[in-house]
Amino acid sequence: MNAAYRQILQSTQDQQATLIAVSKTKPAAMIREFYEAGQRHFGENRALELRDKAEILPTDIHWHAIGHLQTNKVKYIAPFVSLIHAVDSLRLLKEINKQAGILNRTIDCLLQFKIAQEDSKYGLDWETATKLLDSPAYTGFEHIRIVGVMGMATFTENMDQVRGEFQKLKSLFDRLKSAYFADQEAFKEISMGMSGDYQIALEEGSTMVRVGSLLFGPRD
Numbered sequence: 001m002n003a004a005y006r007q008i009l010q011s012t013q014d015q016q017a018t019l020i021a022v023s024k025t026k027p028a029a030m031i032r033e034f035y036e037a038g039q040r041h042f043g044e045n046r047a048l049e050l051r052d053k054a055e056i057l058p059t060d061i062h063w064h065a066i067g068h069l070q071t072n073k074v075k076y077i078a079p080f081v082s083l084i085h086a087v088d089s090l091r092l093l094k095e096i097n098k099q100a101g102i103l104n105r106t107i108d109c110l111l112q113f114k115i116a117q118e119d120s121k122y123g124l125d126w127e128t129a130t131k132l133l134d135s136p137a138y139t140g141f142e143h144i145r146i147v148g149v150m151g152m153a154t155f156t157e158n159m160d161q162v163r164g165e166f167q168k169l170k171s172l173f174d175r176l177k178s179a180y181f182a183d184q185e186a187f188k189e190i191s192m193g194m195s196g197d198y199q200i201a202l203e204e205g206s207t208m209v210r211v212g213s214l215l216f217g218p219r220d
């Protein structure tokens, strides 16, 4: 297995964080190589690609849905997904709860926050997140469990800015923890950090880094 993998794995383990190998656009054969080296957490950002890969790969893989998820695609991944990272609306959460209910399971989710300056990135802010968590609908969801937060930093060379954005996500996590999840041990995940910034993310308290191109090579 490549040196980059060993190094990233070591840094994440040093911080007791989880390395999610982001395998989007890469063939199942490449995933299998990482699997054989011991990697068990993989992330994909398209629901159908995720489903198709899960069908042909070992069943003890923990699959992470990391990208923006359309409500009409939830049903394809609901049977097996281990964590949905990008929940950014009550509507999406409602659909996840519905599909999980049909399967009689609970699906773990992260609330995605917009921490980057770019307009294109999805995500909640403090106000929209608390509105969601205060809504009567949310209280009635029995088949989802919110276990933390997720965010993506701005794509920039300015690492001070990136660090500041990760600090913002950590502080949102802390505020949510004390206001809504103080008695819930499961609420402990901060999913932040990608190929270009995972080291900074780990320094700022990431518990899950999502690394693609550094492991699998550049995507087309």
Ligand SMILES: *Cc1c(COP(=O)(O)O)cnc(C)c1O
Pocket: 022, 024, 045, 066, 067, 152, 194, 195, 196, 210, 211, 212, 213, 214
């Ligand atoms: C593609 C992707 C990643 C991984 O990006 P790299 O820069 O290749 O490490 C992480 N998170 C999300 C949400 C992604 O879509």
